[in-house]
Amino acid sequence: MSNKLDSLPISDASMGISKRAEAVRESETIAIDAKAKRLLKEGFEVINFSIGEPDIGTPNNVKAKTIEAVRKDITKYSPAAGRLDLREAIAKKLKDDNSLDYPPEGIIVSSGAKQSLYSAIMATINPGDEVMIPRPYWVSYPEQVKLCGGVPVFADTGEGFMPSAESIRQKITRRTRMLILNSPNNPTGMVYGEKLLKEIAKIAVENGILVISDEIYEKFIYGSKHRSIASLGSDIKELTITINGVSKSHSMTGYRIGYAAASSEIVKAMARIQSHTSGPSSISQYAAVEALSGNKDSVERTRKIFERRRDMIAKGLSSIPGIRLAKPLGAFYAFPDITEAFARRFGRLQGQSMSRTFAEKLLDDQKVATIAGEAFGDDRCIRLSYALPEDKIDEGMARISRFVG
Secondary structure (H helix, E strand, O other), X not given: OOOHHHHOOHHHHHOOOOXXXXXXXXXXXXXXXXXXXXXXXXXXOOEEOOOOXXXXXXXXHHHHHHHHHHHOOXXXXXXXXXXXXXXXXXXXXXXXXXXXXXXXXXXXXXXXXXXXXXXXXXXXXXXXXXXXXXXXXXXXXXXXXXXXXXXEEEEEOOHHHOOOHXXXXXXXXXXXXXXXEEOXXXXXXXXXOHHHHHHHHHHHHHHOOEEEEEOOOOOOEOOOOOOOHHXXXXXXXXXXXXXXXXXXXXXXXXXXXXXXXXXXXXXXXXXXXXXXXXXXXXXXXXXXXXXXXXXXXXXXXXXXXXXXXXHXXXXXXXXXXXOEOOOOOEOOEEOOXXXXXXHHHHOOXXXXXXXXXXXXXXXXXXXXXXXXXXXXXXXXXXXXXXXXXXXXXXXXXXXXXXXXX
């Protein structure tokens, strides 16, 4: 009996793209950064506010340990959940900084916080499960949920881009399985206060909802304090998967080291998944032990630099007619509302994304790269990363002001 595939051209039989892949959008942040870098290569002077990557160098003590790892031939496979010495260092960090007590068996190291997030969702979400995400959100949350067969459900935020306990409660259905929190927040720079976290924790415990707490920007907070939701009691801790890493805090984005802390059952499931994909580099893990356990003065120096830049960009954006900004309290992003500025420049357009049109025209006309708020679920805004030198921030503000007119 002949196989139907035998009669198909080779290209038709072998080049099909899965529906899963077709349903996923490319990361907007990566796409815009690639375009900005292409323009730079073509000779244009681009001010690139698009990418979420510290421009400050990796600390010298971490660099030294990276070289030491190679010299010591620490270049072999490591366990699926990560090296024990690094998991022990993470456990100590969580206890000292976040009042969270986890054994090494409750911690898994991944190739960046993004992989930690994906493995956590894959390990806990079944097809059709709903995952609640406050909006605006980081671009990869809904796409990862969809890749894992889940259904993203968005809870709107109010003034200052903060959700209310009631807005979260209203979105709960019998299919709600998980809530994703991100504080300090990308793209808004907002920080969840302890009162709100306690209200959310109460709702999660009452309804048996898992919580992913993405805390990758915890070291960059200005004038307030970070609190891990898992530290608010044993019941919410049992439901929480805390995600973090060294990429942002130690300017180690290329090292690809993220981690998750959760119940041993969830961590074991994540490790089984990771055993069939790939774990992080042994060299990077060795260096990450130094990042977490060694001298931390560089982290505070970087925080102060970003706080100064935050003040600069907040002042600059707020001085431009038609732009309104809720001053960010953490991370290194500003998420201004450009509704009035758009109207000044273009009038009222129908059937188009306001933020995308604004961002594309700004890049074409002034060579200033930003990310359309549409990618984060809020078409009123654009996102700017202030992880770039102060003279570039000043020049960027001048160009945006000229663009708005």
